[in-house]
Amino acid sequence: MEKTVNIFLFGKKYEVPADLTIMTAMEYAGYQLKRGCGCRNGFCGACATIYRIAGKQELKMALACQTQVEDGMYIATMPFFPLVKQVYDIEKVTPDQMIMMQLYPEIYACVGCNACTKACPQGLNTMQYIAYAQRGDFKACADESFDCVMCGICSSRCPAGISHPQVAMLARRLNGKYLTPDAQHLLEKVRSIEAGEIEAAMQEMMNKSDEEIREAYNTRDIEK
Numbered sequence: 001m002e003k004t005v006n007i008f009l010f011g012k013k014y015e016v017p018a019d020l021t022i023m024t025a026m027e028y029a030g031y032q033l034k035r036g037c038g039c040r041n042g043f044c045g046a047c048a049t050i051y052r053i054a055g056k057q058e059l060k061m062a063l064a065c066q067t068q069v070e071d072g073m074y075i076a077t078m079p080f081f082p083l084v085k086q087v088y089d090i091e092k093v094t095p096d097q098m099i100m101m102q103l104y105p106e107i108y109a110c111v112g113c114n115a116c117t118k119a120c121p122q123g124l125n126t127m128q129y130i131a132y133a134q135r136g137d138f139k140a141c142a143d144e145s146f147d148c149v150m151c152g153i154c155s156s157r158c159p160a161g162i163s164h165p166q167v168a169m170l171a172r173r174l175n176g177k178y179l180t181p182d183a184q185h186l187l188e189k190v191r192s193i194e195a196g197e198i199e200a201a202m203q204e205m206m207n208k209s210d211e212e213i214r215e216a217y218n219t220r221d222i223e224k
């Protein structure tokens with residue numbers, strides 16, 4: 001007989017196979033996931049989850065699709081967290097410290113507790129990337145936050161009310177638009193698309209079967 005564990009979903013006990021993820025265990029228990037479930041592969045950040053193992057003090061954070069169930073898990077999913085998302089026109093901002101002061105001044109109220117870093121299910125050094133944002137080092141902030149899936153767990157733990165994923169998103173946009181040199185090969189490709197030079201190749205691709213497209217994709221040249 002397959003090994004099972006006891007878990008608690010929103011306070012109710014279920015016995016589930018031990019090799020399931022939190023997400024598949026919820027479905028096994030009969031939950032139909034309409035929220036808190038997206039890519040199922042650790043990329044979209046829709047499945048933010050908090051849990052505590054019975055008898056243990058520590059509150060843990062995880063992505064439900066990436067985390068295996070454990071015996072005695074008390075689980076609550078957090079499919080949405082209200083981040084502060086400022087509206088700006090990326091064409092009209094400048095990549096200096098002032099933009100963070102204007103849009104996300106709360107980052108300067110960081111108390112250095114590091115709860116954000118400890119909470120990140122991606123293992124990012126969240127407090128560090130906020131420190132980079134504070135001093136206007138948007139490239140470092142963009143690099144450090146690159147694997148953020150915007151689940152919002154960091155912000156749920158922040159006593160200063162910082163919306164870390166949105167701060168990082170702004171830094172990556174500034175970095176991409178103003179600080180990273182233009183990719184010449186990409187500009188050339190855009191020019192060639194706009195000039196209609198790839199129409200024939202597009203038509204050829206559109207006429208392929210699913211299998212041929214899969215084969216073409218799997219044998220494509222991968223940019224170094």
Ligand code: FES
Binds near residue numbers: 036
């Ligand atoms: S469902 Fe997308 S990260 Fe879990």
